[in-house]
Amino acid sequence: MSKPTQTDPIFTLTTGPVDSYPAVLRALARPVLYDYDPAFLEHYENVSRKVQKAFASRTMPVILQGEPVLGLEAAAASLLAREDVVLNLASGVYGAGFAGWAKRYCAEVVEIRVPYNEVIDPQSVADMLKARPEIRVVAVCHHDTPSGTINPVAEIGRIVHAHGALLLVDAVSSFGGMEVYPDTIHADLFVTGPNKCLGCPPGLSLLSVSDAAWAKMKANPAAPRASMLSILDWEDAWRADRPFPFTPSVAEINGLDAALDLYLDEGPENVWRRHALTAEATRAGILAAGLKLWPASEAISSPTTTAVRVPEGIDEAVLRKEARRRYGVVFSSGRGETLGKLTRIGHMGPTARPIYAPIAITALVGTLSAMGVAGLDLGAGVTAAMAVIDRDL
Numbered sequence: 001m002s003k004p005t006q007t008d009p010i011f012t013l014t015t016g017p018v019d020s021y022p023a024v025l026r027a028l029a030r031p032v033l034y035d036y037d038p039a040f041l042e043h044y045e046n047v048s049r050k051v052q053k054a055f056a057s058r059t060m061p062v063i064l065q066g067e068p069v070l071g072l073e074a075a076a077a078s079l080l081a082r083e084d085v086v087l088n089l090a091s092g093v094y095g096a097g098f099a100g101w102a103k104r105y106c107a108e109v110v111e112i113r114v115p116y117n118e119v120i121d122p123q124s125v126a127d128m129l130k131a132r133p134e135i136r137v138v139a140v141c142h143h144d145t146p147s148g149t150i151n152p153v154a155e156i157g158r159i160v161h162a163h164g165a166l167l168l169v170d171a172v173s174s175f176g177g178m179e180v181y182p183d184t185i186h187a188d189l190f191v192t193g194p195n196k197c198l199g200c201p202p203g204l205s206l207l208s209v210s211d212a213a214w215a216k217m218k219a220n221p222a223a224p225r226a227s228m229l230s231i232l233d234w235e236d237a238w239r240a241d242r243p244f245p246f247t248p249s250v251a252e253i254n255g256l257d258a259a260l261d262l263y264l265d266e267g268p269e270n271v272w273r274r275h276a277l278t279a280e281a282t283r284a285g286i287l288a289a290g291l292k293l294w295p296a297s298e299a300i301s302s303p304t305t306t307a308v309r310v311p312e313g314i315d316e317a318v319l320r321k322e323a324r325r326r327y328g329v330v331f332s333s334g335r336g337e338t339l340g341k342l343t344r345i346g347h348m349g350p351t352a353r354p355i356y357a358p359i360a361i362t363a364l365v366g367t368l369s370a371m372g373v374a375g376l377d378l379g380a381g382v383t384a385a386m387a388v389i390d391r392d393l
């Protein structure tokens, strides 16, 4: 075995994958049962019911056996028919990126695009649907993680639903960290995963599917069957008396089970509150220290990610490397168009704890000051973060 060249970080304050909860790690070590063992079949149905409870959905969820990119690609392949016109809402790297999959499966992708530090205006969606009434499906990313911004999915959902189109939502990095229920926002295909705000390792996709989406997928002759990309094959897989299309990820299901117990026992409102408070304290500290946020306003800033603009003349990759070397703190980079322009602090699952705000601010400001950025005020940053935290105590 080769010797590791780097020690493990002390704080992984990333935007996914994130640190797993200790109870999740213990669950991953449960015995790996045969998938047709009656105990596992019953367990899989129970876990599916817990997902449904967390989704507060009328329909049973689908669990796909691969990290959430599988869920998103499967959604495009299954829901979009050859003749469909699709409206893709692009306010960031993930939202824009969905068009790449959509184009493979449908006739035309229409786009509304805004700068990546802004969010989609619901009125622009209404206007586009009026101009192009043949639009059948609208795709939106709720929290575009590489920007740390939140799209108004509930308003968009109302408009799309009223138009009679179907809504596909990427809620991978928002679900579990803030209030977002698939049925409430009129999401027909809602894709999330356990590896962000639920505090699990990557390895599964969690889908909520409306009756209208099931009907559309079943009527779509191109929707995959007997494929890793198939959603249809998994429709009844939650039932203990039905076969699996192929072997489920037994250990990941055990981890998800523990994460859902933590989420439901703590109470979703309490979980969302600590995500929001950690993000608010972080934003207050970042601003007071003399740094700038990436989102155009605090109102559209995510409660699960704080994206900080990189000061002029700083190499962002070096900044993250130095924060890790000096303090053992790991942040996330931007991606695609935001790469190099911002550094991200994750508040997801186990790291959505307010005390991580002063830790993140200290590591970030400490590193930038050491790299020669003048005029930053660490003391003011920590004081401002603590004022937000202490306000609620």
Ligand SMILES: *Cc1c(COP(=O)(O)O)cnc(C)c1O
Pocket (backbone or CB within 6 Å): 016, 017, 067, 068, 069, 094, 141, 143, 144, 145, 170, 171, 172, 173, 196, 202
């Ligand atoms: C994390 C994430 C995904 C899944 O992508 P990976 O980076 O491969 O895990 C999809 N959409 C959003 C918005 C995400 O944050």
